Amino acid sequence: MxxxxxxxxxxxxxxxxxxxxxxxxxxxxxxxxxxxxxxxxxxxxxxxxxxxxxxxxxxxxxxxxxxxxxxxxxxxxxxxxADLSYLMQKETVEVRKLSRAAIETLAIIAYHQPVTRAEIEEIRGVSVSRGTVDQLLELEWIRFGRRKMTPGRPVTFVVTEGFLDHFGLENARDLPGLKELRSAGLLESRPAFGLMPTVGDGEDEPESTEGQSELFED
Known part of the structure; x- marks a missing residue:
């Protein structure tokens, strides 16, 4: 040897x-x-x-x-x-337009996670169809989170790393706040259906279910 x-x-x-x-x-x-x-x-x-x-x-x-x-x-x-993304604009991109309901549901999950289906419906004021949730699951932008320790043990939803990667975020805390959205012209002067009271610029504004934000235009 x-x-x-x-x-x-x-x-x-x-x-x-x-x-x-x-x-x-x-x-x-x-x-x-x-x-x-x-x-x-x-x-x-x-x-x-x-x-x-x-x-x-x-x-x-x-x-x-x-x-x-x-x-x-x-x-x-x-x-x-990010500042060089314009160089990639000639690439072929498959556009999959999300429905208004899917955009609203995704936003609620992103800003309120972990959140149950019942909580999403309470914030939106309307029921959430299975197809809307299935579409977001198929895109791998949301996933099932832990079950809540409440009667019925309802499942929760959270955003995925795929969602963060697509929007260039390190974590959910990097989501834009109210001031950033308004300065970009994506929000009116009042928040839409209480979507973002817990993330962002710390503005202490009352939640509102009146009106719709430009962020969710079709």
Whole structure:
């Protein structure tokens, strides 16, 4: 049996240099269309790699570049810089227009999650059809959350990482607040059916079920 010297033994059981770990992370993120967690990255890399530390260096190196490493929930992905998105406008995009009911339901879930179907209907003032929920589930923008500890143990709905990724958000706390929506002309001077009292700019305004926001125009 051939002898293994000390240097060879060390190379077999020690993690590669940090620079090499960074290259590995770049390669995996580039090859994967879906965001990956640190645990998923670690499973692909040699034993002993400090994936969290390597990720810090990779993200820092990509700051200000044409692509950057975006954190989406607990996952990471290579994405085009937002200010360069206009360069992609010639790509063929399949447009799937959401119904007014689906947009309203999605907004309620995003701002009030975890939320039950009954709570969605209470906020909207009308019933939520199964087709509306199924459409959002099919798009993988919402998913089932934990059941509430209330009579009947109703299931709740929450937004997914796919929703955050599509809208360029790290987490639900990055959703625009009332001031941002109004300044962009997406909201009238009053909030629509109490959609956003808990997220955003902290404005203490009464909820209203009167009128409709331009955000939900067909």
């Amino acid at each position: 051939p002898e293994v010297n000390e240097d060879q033994t060390e190379s077999l059981f020690s993690a590669p240099p940090m620079a090499e770990q960074e290259r590995m992370i770049e390669a995996v993120l580039f090859a994967c269309a879906e965001p990956l967690t640190l645990r998923e990255l670690e499973a692909r890399m040699p034993h002993g790699c400090d994936v969290a530390e390597a990720m810090v260096h990779v993200r820092r190196r990509y700051q200000g570049r044409g692509v950057h490493v975006m954190k989406i929930g607990d996952s990471y992905a290579l994405r085009t810089a």
